[in-house]
Structures are given as structure tokens and as C-alpha cells.
Amino acid sequence: MAKLNVNGKTVDINAEGDMPLLWVLREQLGLTGTKYGCGIAQCGACSVHIDGEVQRSCSIPIRSLKSTDKIVTIEGLSADGDHPVQKAWLALDVPQCGYCQSGQIMAAAALLQITPKPTDAAIDAAMTNVCRCGTYQRIRAAVHHAAASNGKQG
Amino acid sequence: MTIMKSTTNVSRRQFLFSTAAAGGGLALGLYAPWLTHALAQTPLGADGSEVGAWVFIRPNDDVMIRIARSEMGQGTLTGLAQLVAEELECDWNKVKTEYPTPGENLARKRIWGDMSTGGSRGIRGSQEYVRKGGAVAREMLIQAAANAWQVPAAECKAASSIITHVPSGRTTTYGKIAGAAAGLEPPTEVKLKEPKDWKIIGKPLLRLDTADKITGKQVYAIDVKLPGMLNASIMDAPVFGAKVKSYDEARAKAMPGVRHVLKVGETAVAVVADSWWQANQALKELNIAWEEGPNNKVSSESIHAFLQDGLDAKDGTFVGNKTGDAHPAIAGAAKKLEAVYFAPFENHFTMEPMNATALVTGDRCEVWGATQNAEGGLAAAAEAAGLSPTQCEFHKLHLGGGFGRRGRQDYTTKAVLIAKQVPGVPIKLIWSREEDMRQCTYRPVGLCKLQAGLDEQGNLVGLHMRVSAPSILASAAPNRLDKDGRDSAAFQGLNPSGAEGRFGYAIPNLLIEHAIRNTHVPVGFWRGVNTNQNAIWLESFIDEIAHAAGKDPLEFRRKLLANSPKHLAVLNAVAERIAWGTAPPSGVHRGIAQFMGYGSYCAGAAEVAVNDGGKLKIQRLVIAIDSGYAVNPQQVAMQTEGSVAFGLGAMLYQECTVKDGRMAQENLDSYQMMLMEDFPKVEAIVMPSGDFWGGVGEPTISVAAPAVLNAVFAATGKRVRSLPLKNTKLT
Numbered sequence: 001m002a003k004l005n006v007n008g009k010t011v012d013i014n015a016e017g018d019m020p021l022l023w024v025l026r027e028q029l030g031l032t033g034t035k036y037g038c039g040i041a042q043c044g045a046c047s048v049h050i051d052g053e054v055q056r057s058c059s060i061p062i063r064s065l066k067s068t069d070k071i072v073t074i075e076g077l078s079a080d081g082d083h084p085v086q087k088a089w090l091a092l093d094v095p096q097c098g099y100c101q102s103g104q105i106m107a108a109a110a111l112l113q114i115t116p117k118p119t120d121a122a123i124d125a126a127m128t129n130v131c132r133c134g135t136y137q138r139i140r141a142a143v144h145h146a147a148a149s150n151g152k153q154g
Numbered sequence: 155m156t157i158m159k160s161t162t163n164v165s166r167r168q169f170l171f172s173t174a175a176a177g178g179g180l181a182l183g184l185y186a187p188w189l190t191h192a193l194a195q196t197p198l199g200a201d202g203s204e205v206g207a208w209v210f211i212r213p214n215d216d217v218m219i220r221i222a223r224s225e226m227g228q229g230t231l232t233g234l235a236q237l238v239a240e241e242l243e244c245d246w247n248k249v250k251t252e253y254p255t256p257g258e259n260l261a262r263k264r265i266w267g268d269m270s271t272g273g274s275r276g277i278r279g280s281q282e283y284v285r286k287g288g289a290v291a292r293e294m295l296i297q298a299a300a301n302a303w304q305v306p307a308a309e310c311k312a313a314s315s316i317i318t319h320v321p322s323g324r325t326t327t328y329g330k331i332a333g334a335a336a337g338l339e340p341p342t343e344v345k346l347k348e349p350k351d352w353k354i355i356g357k358p359l360l361r362l363d364t365a366d367k368i369t370g371k372q373v374y375a376i377d378v379k380l381p382g383m384l385n386a387s388i389m390d391a392p393v394f395g396a397k398v399k400s401y402d403e404a405r406a407k408a409m410p411g412v413r414h415v416l417k418v419g420e421t422a423v424a425v426v427a428d429s430w431w432q433a434n435q436a437l438k439e440l441n442i443a444w445e446e447g448p449n450n451k452v453s454s455e456s457i458h459a460f461l462q463d464g465l466d467a468k469d470g471t472f473v474g475n476k477t478g479d480a481h482p483a484i485a486g487a488a489k490k491l492e493a494v495y496f497a498p499f500e501n502h503f504t505m506e507p508m509n510a511t512a513l514v515t516g517d518r519c520e521v522w523g524a525t526q527n528a529e530g531g532l533a534a535a536a537e538a539a540g541l542s543p544t545q546c547e548f549h550k551l552h553l554g555g556g557f558g559r560r561g562r563q564d565y566t567t568k569a570v571l572i573a574k575q576v577p578g579v580p581i582k583l584i585w586s587r588e589e590d591m592r593q594c595t596y597r598p599v600g601l602c603k604l605q606a607g608l609d610e611q612g613n614l615v616g617l618h619m620r621v622s623a624p625s626i627l628a629s630a631a632p633n634r635l636d637k638d639g640r641d642s643a644a645f646q647g648l649n650p651s652g653a654e655g656r657f658g659y660a661i662p663n664l665l666i667e668h669a670i671r672n673t674h675v676p677v678g679f680w681r682g683v684n685t686n687q688n689a690i691w692l693e694s695f696i697d698e699i700a701h702a703a704g705k706d707p708l709e710f711r712r713k714l715l716a717n718s719p720k721h722l723a724v725l726n727a728v729a730e731r732i733a734w735g736t737a738p739p740s741g742v743h744r745g746i747a748q749f750m751g752y753g754s755y756c757a758g759a760a761e762v763a764v765n766d767g768g769k770l771k772i773q774r775l776v777i778a779i780d781s782g783y784a785v786n787p788q789q790v791a792m793q794t795e796g797s798v799a800f801g802l803g804a805m806l807y808q809e810c811t812v813k814d815g816r817m818a819q820e821n822l823d824s825y826q827m828m829l830m831e832d833f834p835k836v837e838a839i840v841m842p843s844g845d846f847w848g849g850v851g852e853p854t855i856s857v858a859a860p861a862v863l864n865a866v867f868a869a870t871g872k873r874v875r876s877l878p879l880k881n882t883k884l885t
């Protein structure tokens with residue numbers, strides 16, 4: 001039994017230590033907004049925040065996590081889907097199939113925490129999540145939109 | 155209008171409830187994520203009325219529009235809702251959508267028509283009957299109000315979900331009158347609006363399905379959770395056509411969470427466990443041995459040699475387009491050109507791997523899955539379960555990408571074959587990404603030899619195009635082959651006429667052929683299908699011919715397209731936007747291409763730079779599309795932008811190669827996606843010219859790659875004929 005701090009709550013986890021955080025979130029905690037895409041930390045669909053930093057949960061065994069590590073998933077990013085990044089995504093109609101977008105939003109939110117007004121180059125460097133539908137142009141525009149409205153979570 | 159009979163339709167709610175209950179779903183008190191819209195958004199028991207087959211209206215004026223096709227990101231759900239809403243005269247802000255199930259469709263004699271979604275047909279294939287569905291509902295609502303007011307229906311008008319009796323000014327709402335309207339007989343004849351009167355069609359409205367996609371709430375098939383559900387991972391024979399010889403289940407069974415190790419048909423083994431991750435870990439310990447047969451000798455090299463034979467062979471070849479006599483015209487020409495192009499196998503790589511959840515209980519089978527063809531999914535489930543389709547149901551969820559891959563039902567078949575062995579327990583089968591990449595129905599590999607002849611003045615007098623490639627229809631839909639075995643889909647964009655891609659160039663002597671060379675690798679529909687390769691081959695070679703003739707590539711095309719005004723119009727649009735003919739910025743080079751597919755006319759113009767180290771930077775792409783009508787221009791622009799990533803990713807980096815009879819690439823470490831960094835600035839020109847309905851999801855892909863390849867030639871003098879481009883040094 002391990003304890004994890006997920007979206008502000010401490011939860012008990014019953015799983016082998018080498019089980020990746022992704023599957024604990026999805027199967028044990030029902031937080032299915034975090035997606036399985038490749039399982040090798042390449043596509044970014046499983047991105048979550050750990051202590052404010054974006055991480056790929058498919059490749060983080062839960063034994064490497066402490067109960068004090070603050071894990072935030074897409075479900076915990078904002079109370080009502082009103083994080084500036086989410087609002088920008090909605091305003092610019094970014095998602096197509098939407099499967100990668102939880103990860104994209106988590107990556108963008110983490111970027112804006114560190115770099116409130118990113119350049120295109122900074123966005124390109126930070127946003128390495130795969131979108132097979134090719135929404136990149138709107139993602140980039142939405143990151144700027146969010147930066148303009150409110151770079152940091154308010 | 156004829157007086158409507160007062161018969162009562164079975165309400166939508168009763169129908170869904172009873173269907174689900176009969177299947178054990180609601181009877182077991184399950185959380186019902188598959189009831190994605192109507193039931194999920196309001197509590198059970200909230201009433202409402204079905205008004206015609208396509209519309210369900212609640213007392214609070216919410217309008218549920220039925221969507222028979224699949225939403226996989228292409229925006230068809232919003233576009234189809236716009237088509238119905240336009241005729242319904244409802245308040246767009248009150249519109250929601252829901253998927254009827256294929257079981258309901260079957261029970262109601264296919265009242266919602268074809269549920270398959272492919273070939274960019276979602277809107278163009280159903281626009282007329284869904285608009286009629288909206289019009290029928292509007293007429294029923296008006297008639298019900300007129301009956302209540304005892305006035306002629308002709309004196310009543312509907313707008314924004316409100317019906318007004320014009321002479322008296324009395325009004326009622328759709329929500330209030332829907333119950334009475336539901337009891338009327340639907341009119342058999344309705345008149346559709348003229349396009350000039352459209353208020354919702356043609357507007358760049360926001361999508362209806364965004365809110366849940368930005369909060370993690372959208373339920374995809376992979377997210378389904380049922381009480382008592384177990385999770386499965388599977389490995390099918392990596393060498394296509396091989397069978398399971400043996401496996402060692404003791405070690406796997408001793409691993410945490412593992413419940414079952416099951417053989418699935420003759421070709422696969424699955425592990426069922428509490429957690430999918432546990433199942434997948436145990437699967438790796440099975441040491442499966444395969445009876446591989448001679449296919450394990452096949453390689454990309456052997457396939458290449460086999461295709462090479464098709465470039466000149468007389469057997470197994472079919473004609474797609476023929477004018478005059480190309481061979482003697484080219485043989486006698488003042489100047490001759492010949493080139494051979496190559497494109498590899500490609501994987502769809504939907505972000506959501508293939509998966510399905512199945513529950514087999516006695517004489518009933520239910521599946522929760524993502525499919526581009528819900529009726530096909532139902533049929534596959536029934537066949538695998540050994541039941542009649544009427545004993546089965548397929549609950550369709552949003553698709554985390556389709557791109558043609560989810561038109562096949564193999565993952566549903568596998569899920570049911572597993573669930574059948576664990577009756578009464580819902581089993582969610584998820585393919586690992588590695589399994590997903592090993593068991594695709596790949597975009598076909600192909601070679602194309604092109605020959606051309608120019609006269610003394612540089613006029614094109616003859617063109618011969620011979621494609622040697624596997625047939626998609628032979629692999630995926632053999633019933634759609636012509637009687638003589640010809641694969642008509644091979645000629646997309648090269649046809650003498652028709653919506654599926656008319657060859658626009660007027661060439662006095664033309665011969666376009668396909669030598670069918672099927673390998674053991676299953677091939678299938680991959681977004682854009684054969685327009686992708688056909689456009690690369692044709693439009694690169696037309697560029698080669700223009701340069702050989704000493705002519706500007708745009709002017710050369712314009713002359714050949716003189717009698718193809720729609721092809722010409724999109725070409726001119728991109729040329730104008732990119733300022734073709736003016737000097738580009740220093741170090742920047744341009745390329746251009748045009749193609750028709752899926753009923754739509756497309757053209758692209760690219761600006762690229764190649765540095766001294768040979769690194770290519772695609773800076774800008776202008777793409778124009780004339781789809782006749784553009785139901786939602788913003789969605790058309792989004793599809794155009796997105797299609798660039800699909801087309802250019804394949805052209806730049808992606809290839810599935812065959813080694814020892816199996817695919818060598820199993821994940822993103824060996825199959826590169828286009829990322830933000832490489833994505834160019836894309837300008838979509840949406841230019842609907844009216845009077846026809848073209849597709850949108852696929853056609854623009856085809857022009858992105860050849861426009862860039864032609865720009866690469868302008869930049870480097872190198873004609874890249876073998877894809878992907880990463881295999882060619884640009885220095």
C-alpha cells in the first residue's frame with residue numbers, strides 16, 4: 001500500500017511498485033483524462049504535473065513517488081475547466097479527436113508557469129506532444145492566447 | 155400537407171432504456187458512459203419526444219440531433235448537426251447530439267441509413283437525407299401547433315425553436331409541442347431550403363464536442379469502465395499469416411493480478427488481468443512460438459523486387475485512364491523523360507490504440523468500442539460471438555483518431571473472442587502500442603514508373619503512368635473490386651471523370667495503369683488513401699516535365715488545365731496567395747501542386763529553405779480547397795491544417811519496413827511523428843464554389859507533400875523520388 005497525493009487529496013494505492021503512475025491514475029483512481037498513447041514517454045498523451053513540472057506518467061513507476069509529491073492531472077488542473085489554457089483551447093476550438101489534448105494542455109500550463117510569455121520557439125521546444133490530427137497551429141495560437149489573457153494560473 | 159395520422163411513436167427514451175436493460179447493461183446498474191449524450195446529460199426519466207428519426211426534443215427545448223456517422227476528430231458531428239438544425243429551424247444554442255446504436259438501426263430497418271464513416275463521405279454521403287430529417291421534424295412541429303390552435307399549418311412559421319401563428323401572433327416552443335408532434339405521421343415529401351436561405355449551414359460555428367475534451371471528461375472507448383471488468387492484452391502473430399505453435403503460461407499465470415491466459419483463434423494469445431498493465435507485463439513472459447511458414451522470408455527488399463516486376467509486366471494490370479496511344483507518342487517524341495518513384499508502407503498511428511470492451515452473457519453480446527463503422531462492429535461482434543446481430547449491441551464512443559484504421563473491426567472480433575471465454579465478465583482489450591503497430595492494415599507500399607514525351611516546342615504529347623502496388627480493395631473489401639479484379643480505388647484523382655478524382659490535365663496521349671501486386675502484408679484505407687501516392691507521383695513528375703520543357707511549373711500546369719476550370723481555380727488561388735512569379739525571400743524556394751479527390755478540388759503551394767547542412771525547413775504552406783459547399787468553413791480550415799501533418803509526416807520521416815516477414819517498427823522510437831517544431835505555417839483557403847458536395851477530411855493531404863517536394867527541388871536541384879525524404883541527403 002502506497003500513499004499518493006493526487007489533485008490535492010491523499011489516496012491509498014494498492015499496486016506493485018513498478019506499476020506506472022498512468023495505470024494507477026486510470027484504473028485505480030478513475031482519472032481517465034490522462035491517456036495511454038505509446039508507453040515509452042514519447043507521445044506525451046499521459047502528461048501530468050508533479051510538483052508543477054510536466055512529466056510523462058506512463059514511465060514513472062509509483063515506487064519512485066513520495067506521498068508528498070503533488071500530482072495534478074487534467075481533472076485537477078482547474079475546478080471548472082476554467083484554467084486560462086483550457087479557456088484558450090475552448091475559444092480557439094483547438095481539439096479535433098481530442099485524445100492528446102489533456103497532455104497538450106498539461107504541457108502548455110506547465111510552460112506558462114515558467115515562461116508566462118513564450119515565443120514560438122519556446123513553445124516549439126516545450127510542446128513535444130504528438131497530435132496525430134495535426135492541431136499544432138491552433139495549439140500554438142492558443143498558448144499565445146492563454147499567455148495574453150493570464151500567463152499564470154489565477 | 156396531408157393530415158397526419160395520430161399514431162404514437164415509441165419514444166426514444168423507452169427504446170434505449172429497454173434495449174440497454176435487455177442487454178444486462180442498466181439491469182446491472184452499470185455506469186453508462188456509452189450513452190454519451192441524451193441519457194448522460196439529463197437524469198433518467200426526464201422525458202422528451204422523438205420527432206421524426208433524427209430529432210429528439212426535451213420539454214426544456216433542448217434538441218438532440220442523432221448522428222449516425224462517427225466523430226473521430228474530423229468535425230462531422232458538428233457539420234451534420236448544422237445540416238439538420240438548418241432545416242429544423244431550431245435554436246443552435248440548444249443543440250446537442252447523440253449516437254443511435256447499430257442495434258437500434260437494425261431494429262428500425264436502418265432508419266438512419268449507412269453508419270460507416272470513411273472516404274470523406276460523412277457529410278456528402280448523407281447531407282440530403284439528414285436535411286430532410288430536420289425538415290420533417292419542423293413540419294411535424296408546425297403541424298402539431300396548428301392542430302392545437304385549430305389553424306392551417308400554412309399560417310404558421312418556425313424560427314429559432316419557436317412556432318408563431320402569423321395572423322394572431324400566438325407562439326409556442328418546440329419543447330412544449332414536441333410531445334404532440336411525436337404522435338403525428340411524418341410527412342413523406344418535404345422541400346429543402348435553397349442554399350441562399352441557409353443561416354446555419356456555411357457558418358464557422360464552434361464545434362459541439364470541445365468542452366469535455368479539455369477537461370478530461372470525454373469518454374473514449376479506452377476509458378470505459380464496467381463493474382467487475384477485467385483487462386486484457388494480446389499478441390497476434392507478428393508474421394502476417396502465422397499461427398500460434400506453443401506458449402508457456404506458467405510464469406505468466408504466477409504474476410500479480412493475472413486471471414487467465416487464453417488462446418484467441420489460431421493466431422493470438424491474450425492475458426486477462428485485474429490491471430491492463432499487469433496483463434501486458436505477463437504477456438511478455440509467454441515465450442510464444444509461432445508456425446511462421448514461408449512468409450518469414452519476406453523483406454522490404456523482396457517486396458521491392460516483386461513490385462519492380464509489376465512496372466513492366468503484362469499480367470495483372472488494369473487501366474484507369476486512357477486517351478490516344480501513349481506508347482508510340484512517347485517513343486516518337488522529340489524529348490523523352492522517365493522516372494520511378496517509391497512510397498513505403500505506413501501506419502495510421504491513431505493516438506488511441508485499438509481497443510474494445512466486450513461482455514458475452516448467454517445468448518447476448520455487447521461491445522463498447524470506437525469504430526468508423528458501427529454496423530460493421532455489430533456484425534463482427536455477432537460473428538465472433540456466434541450469435542445473430544439481433545442478440546448483440548455495439549455502443550459507439552468517441553474515437554481517439556480513426557484515419558481509416560477503425561473501419562476494420564479486427565479489435566472488436568478479438569475482444570469478443572476473449573470475452574466469450576470468460577462469460578459474464580466484461581473484458582476490456584487494449585492493444586499495446588507495439589501490437590497496434592504490428593497489426594495495422596497498412597497504407598500500401600508502391601512503385602510508380604512515369605514516362606513522358608515532349609515535342610520540339612516543349613508541349614506534352616504523351617504520358618504513361620504505371621503503378622505497381624498492392625490493392626487495398628483486394629485486402630480490405632474484395633466485394634468492391636470490379637468483376638475483372640480491377641481496383642477502382644487505385645485510380646483516385648486519375649480518373650477520366652467522376653467525383654472520386656478527375657484527372658484534370660488534357661494530354662493527347664495518356665495511359666494510366668495499375669499492376670496489382672499483393673503481398674502478405676494486409677493493406678487498408680489510410681487517410682487520403684491512394685490520392686496521397688498518386689498526387690506525389692503525378693505532381694512531382696509534372697514538375698519534372700515542366701522543368702525539362704523549360705517552362706514555369708505553374709504556367710505549364712495552367713495550360714494543361716485550361717479545360718478544367720475548378721482544378722485551375724484552386725491552383726490560381728494558391729499561386730496568387732504565395733505570390734508565385736515574384737522573387738521569394740532570400741534562401742526561400744517555392745513549389746506548387748494540385749489534385750482532385752473525394753469530390754473536392756485542392757491545390758498547395760509551399761515555401762521551404764534548405765541550409766548548407768541539408769536540413770529542410772518547411773516555412774509556409776498555402777492550401778486551397780473547393781468542396782462545393784462548406785458546411786462549416788472553420789472546420790474545413792482545421793481539416794486542411796491538420797491534414798498537412800498527416801501528409802508531411804509520412805513524406806518526411808515515416809516508413810514501415812518489413813524484416814523476416816514482420817513490421818520492423820513497433821513504436822515512436824522508430825516511427826517519427828511530425829511535431830510542433832516542424833509544423834509549417836499553414837494558410838487554408840476555403841473557397842466553396844457551390845452546386846456540389848465534396849469531401850473534406852482527406853483530399854487536401856494529397857497536395858501538401860508534392861508541393862513541398864517540388865519546392866525542395868527548386869531549393870536543391872534534387873528530385874526526391876524515394877520516400878520518406880529522410881533517406882535522401884539534401885546536400
